[in-house]
Amino acid sequence: MIATTRHLADGREIVYFDSVPTPREAVDPRDLPPVATRSQVRWDPLLGEWVVIAAHRQTRTFLPPADQCPLCASTPARATEVPEADYEVAVFENRFPSLSTEVDRDVPAHAEGNPLVALRPGEGRCEVIVFTSNHDRSFADLGAERARLVVDAWAHRTEALSALPGVEQVFLFENHGEEIGVTLAHPHGQVYAYPFLAPRVQKILGQVATYEGDLFADVLAAERSGPRVVAANEHWTAFVPAAARWPYELQLFPHRRVPDVATLTDAERDAFVEVYLDVLGRFAHRFDEPMNYISSWNQAPVHAGREQWWLHLQLFSFQRAPGKLKYLAGSESGMGAFVSDTSPEGAADALRAVVVP
Incomplete structure (x- = not known):
């Protein structure tokens, strides 16, 4: 496995995972504003659990048509989240993250009117892992070689995110099917680096x-x-x-x-x-x-x-x-x-x- 790190137009990191050496020099031509988030984690004193509040995610992309998919490879006519014209596996920072290393840290100590509900900045990281450039495939039909490359990418991101300050747990997952709540049909999963242990x-x-x-x-x-x-x-x-x-x-x-x-x-x-x-x-x-x-x-x-x-x-x-x-x-x-x-x-x-x- 060869991992190559590049950056998108707004500074977010993207990592390409290849089975053979492949030049990865495409530049993201989009004019994107910096990603900003005011996510918080709030303590539920009755259940003893942290809850992530990420109201800014209401504006995230929702079930676009296939010709507008942001996870497909870029073309001369349309730039996407993946600048290359083709790729095997790609991982990039989510444009609409629930948790972020760049989160606004100016939060009060507790929720307004309730000192039992402690507040903390929603510090962490959320990444998207795209399993293939082929929009119409699923993990089930990736084949053994590509699936193994995904496993190696999971391992790479687990190590990288576990080393971030404040991260307590790294969660790898895939939602598959609209009934689950998938908002992008392209085969992909996600990586969450939590600043707490999940319940x-x-x-x-x-x-x-x-x-x-x-x-x-x-x-x-x-x-x-x-x-x-x-x-x-x-x-x-x-x-x-x-x-x-x-x-x-x-x-x-x-x-x-x-x-x-x-x-x-x-x-x-x-x-x-x-x-x-x-x-x-x-x-x-x-x-x-x-x-x-x-x-x-x-x-x-x-x-x-x-x-x-x-x-x-x-x-x-x-x-x-x-x-x-x-x-x-x-x-x-x-x-x-x-x-x-x-x-x-x-x-x-x-x-x-x-x-x-």
């Missing part, structure tokens, strides 16, 4: 701390020998968790404890691509139309709790049946108590039975 990570670390034994290892060992395994190889197992919340949900675990994508060996990265493309193909062909999904890397905190963590990926879909979605209604949205419309064992059976062309 899910905090809760898991709490469970790990109180468990008598090795919680991650015991969960993985039990699921590898159980009825919910969908795909596996020497280094990875993909299974439907026994207490799955979503209609179709998988967890992909490496067989060796590692904290994040950057610490995976070459063999483990290759093996991940094999299993991941397998299960994405099953999601794409479970119904007549490909399922929407969220792919969510659960990486270790940058600092505290890192040694206890076990890297894993969640892949889940809101699709419960053809034309039917799982909505987060009263119990889920109001109380955080999930009610599943499918059985984990039935979902595993259905995914194993999928024949991928």
